[in-house]
Amino acid sequence: MDNQKKMTRREWMAAVFSGVALTAGYGVLAGEGLLFLLPEGGAPKTRKIFAGQISKYRLGAVQTFYDLQGNQIMVRRSESGFEAFSSTCPHLGCKVNWEEENNRFFCPCHRGIFDADGLGIAGPPGDAGQRLATVPVEVDEAGGVVYLEVKDVKVRGGKG
Numbered sequence: 398m399d400n401q402k403k404m405t406r407r408e409w410m411a412a413v414f415s416g417v418a419l420t421a422g423y424g425v426l427a428g429e430g431l432l433f434l435l436p437e438g439g440a441p442k443t444r445k446i447f448a449g450q451i452s453k454y455r456l457g458a459v460q461t462f463y464d465l466q467g468n469q470i471m472v473r474r475s476e477s478g479f480e481a482f483s484s485t486c487p488h489l490g491c492k493v494n495w496e497e498e499n500n501r502f503f504c505p506c507h508r509g510i511f512d513a514d515g516l517g518i519a520g521p522p523g524d525a526g527q528r529l530a531t532v533p534v535e536v537d538e539a540g541g542v543v544y545l546e547v548k549d550v551k552v553r554g555g556k557g
């Protein structure tokens with residue numbers, strides 16, 4: 398007696414479609430895995446964000462903004478132009494404040510002091526020769542506007 402059952406046309410179609418679906422599923426999974434493992438091509442993307450009108454900046458004063466990751470940026474106007482600094486202390490990450498009356502940045506956590514150019518001059522950042530991270534500034538004199546160039550937010554599957 399023959400134990401082999403002959404496959405019906407319906408069973409054969411179901412088997413073929415299951416195989417195709419399984420192959421497509423593993424293909425997508427493999428593609429996603431490969432994208433995760435491979436480094437992103439090209440230079441990191443940046444984006445310009447508005448950092449106020451030039452006329453609203455007082456000499457020696459700081460205005461604060463936030464980048465697209467929510468990090469605070471302090472923009473200072475000096476005789477030589479505009480400079481922007483991260484408010485994150487390079488010592489242990491506390492928030493640094495601008496003290497206009499002392500013309501310096503101060504970190505209250507360990508009494509770290511930075512000069513007006515962001516260089517650590519006292520406390521742990523001074524001892525370690527650390528400085529505040531800078532953020533590129535673009536001044537549009539014609540438009541009377543200041544911009545910051547910040548790291549863009551990666552949107553998975555997006556075009557930017």
Ligand code: FES
Binds near residue numbers: 487505509
């Ligand atoms: S975290 Fe700023 S001085 Fe330590």
